[in-house]
Structure formats: structure tokens, C-alpha cells
Amino acid sequence: MGLSLFGRSSEPQVGERLPDGRPRLPPGQRLVESWPVLHYGGIPRIDRSTWEFRIFGLVPEERTLSWEAFMALPQTALRTDIHCVTTWSRYDNDWEGVAFREILRLANPLPEAKHVIFHSYGGYTTNLPIAELDRDDVMLAHSHDGQPLTAEHGGPLRGMIPHLYFWKSAKWIRGIEFVAEDRPGFWEMYGYHMHGDPWTEERYG
Numbered sequence: 001m002g003l004s005l006f007g008r009s010s011e012p013q014v015g016e017r018l019p020d021g022r023p024r025l026p027p028g029q030r031l032v033e034s035w036p037v038l039h040y041g042g043i044p045r046i047d048r049s050t051w052e053f054r055i056f057g058l059v060p061e062e063r064t065l066s067w068e069a070f071m072a073l074p075q076t077a078l079r080t081d082i083h084c085v086t087t088w089s090r091y092d093n094d095w096e097g098v099a100f101r102e103i104l105r106l107a108n109p110l111p112e113a114k115h116v117i118f119h120s121y122g123g124y125t126t127n128l129p130i131a132e133l134d135r136d137d138v139m140l141a142h143s144h145d146g147q148p149l150t151a152e153h154g155g156p157l158r159g160m161i162p163h164l165y166f167w168k169s170a171k172w173i174r175g176i177e178f179v180a181e182d183r184p185g186f187w188e189m190y191g192y193h194m195h196g197d198p199w200t201e202e203r204y205g
């Protein structure tokens with residue numbers, strides 16, 4: 001019998017609440033068991049031996065991390081739910097990677113930096129306020145459910161921002177740019193919301 005409160009179950013878990021009282025399943029979402037693959041364009045094939053992650057923009061000193069340097073950063077693990085704007089949600093994803101706050105410490109952005117743009121191999125971008133990333137449940141993830149991220153799901157490295165719609169969690173990331181003014185990323189330019197809170201259904205506009 002699947003009675004575990006936050007375990008994966010085939011039963012609809014519509015009544016569950018988050019600790020702060022919000023429903024675990026945001027409005028207009030339905031639960032899926034599989035993990036859909038969604039992206040615009042092709043899947044970039046990236047070799048970890050040539051992979052680089054660049055920290056740039058409003059920082060005192062730009063940095064470029066190799067895969068080895070990235071993996072030498074303190075590692076963390078988190079279990080989170082995914083909410084895609086196309087209305088599927090997937091519970092209990094186990095991620096491993098580097099906490100975003102570790103990246104913030106490393107970047108040490110200038111006081112005028114208020115937003116970031118994630119840049120992906122293949123050209124995708126997405127924008128977020130730094131304030132939305134400076135939380136202990138945001139990370140850059142290289143593994144999912146105990147396995148290295150597959151290329152289709154954003155490997156070697158993707159963003160993982162569980163409290164916003166999943167388009168903000170860029171796959172195949174290659175850099176983070178610190179900026180003063182918010183500016184729309186790829187989907188935001190096509191009408192997706194600049195912020196993207198699933199609980200207030202900030203889907204489009």
C-alpha cells in the first residue's frame with residue numbers, strides 16, 4: 001500500500017500540502033511518472049574533457065571552470081519536484097551537483113548585479129533574479145536518480161530551480177552571466193513569463 005506521504009506512488013496525491021500550506025501540486029498541473037524530454041532544437045553532444053563553465057558579467061574576475069574543477073567544488077544532494085509549464089509535474093527527483101550558493105560565493109558578483117542569464121550549449125538562455133537563486137534548494141545538477149544526467153536531460157550540467165517552472169532550469173549550461181537589468185531569455189522572448197512561479201501560474205505574459 002502506497003501510503004508514504006512524499007514517496008512516489010501511482011495514486012494521485014492531490015491533497016498533499018507543502019510545509020507552508022501551498023498545495024504540493026501547483027494549480028493546473030497533473031502528475032506524471034515518466035520523465036518527459038522537452039527542449040527546442042537538437043541535443044548538443046558535449047565531451048566532459050572539453051566542457052567549460054564560464055562565470056562572467058558583473059563579477060570582479062571572470063572564471064572558467066573545467067569539468068574537473070567543477071566536480072572538485074563541494075557537492076550536494078537534493079530531492080525536488082519538477083513543474084513544467086506544459087502542465088506536467090514529476091515528484092521526488094534526486095539530484096546531485098553543486099549548490100547555487102557555492103557558485104555565488106565563487107562568482108562574488110558586484111553589488112549592481114541583480115539578475116543572471118544562464119547560457120547553454122546550443123544557444124538557449126534563460127533569465128532569473130539572483131534573489132530567486134540565493135536559496136538552499138537551487139543547484140547546478142550533474143546527476144539524477146543516481147545516474148549522470150543523460151544528454152537528453154541536459155548533461156553534463158543543468159540548472160535545477162525547483163520553485164519555478166522548469167524552463168528556467170536550463171539544460172547543457174556553459175555559463176552564467178551576472179547582469180544589472182533583467183533581460184528575456186529564449187522562451188521569455190517568445191512570451192513566457194519573466195518570473196515563472198507555478199503556484200501563481202505565471203505561465204505566459
Ligand SMILES: Nc1nc2c(c(=O)[nH]1)N[C@H]1C(S)=C(S)[C@@H](COP(=O)(O)O)O[C@H]1N2
Binds near residue numbers: 037122124166167
Ligand atoms: N538548453 C535548453 N534547456 C532547456 C530547454 C531548452 O529548450 N533548451 N527547455 C526547458 C523546458 S521548457 C523544460 S520543461 C525542461 C525540460 O527538461 P527535461 O527534458 O529534462 O524534462 O528543460 C528546460 N531547459
Ligand SMILES: [Mo]
Binds near residue numbers: 038084086166167
Ligand atoms: Mo517546459
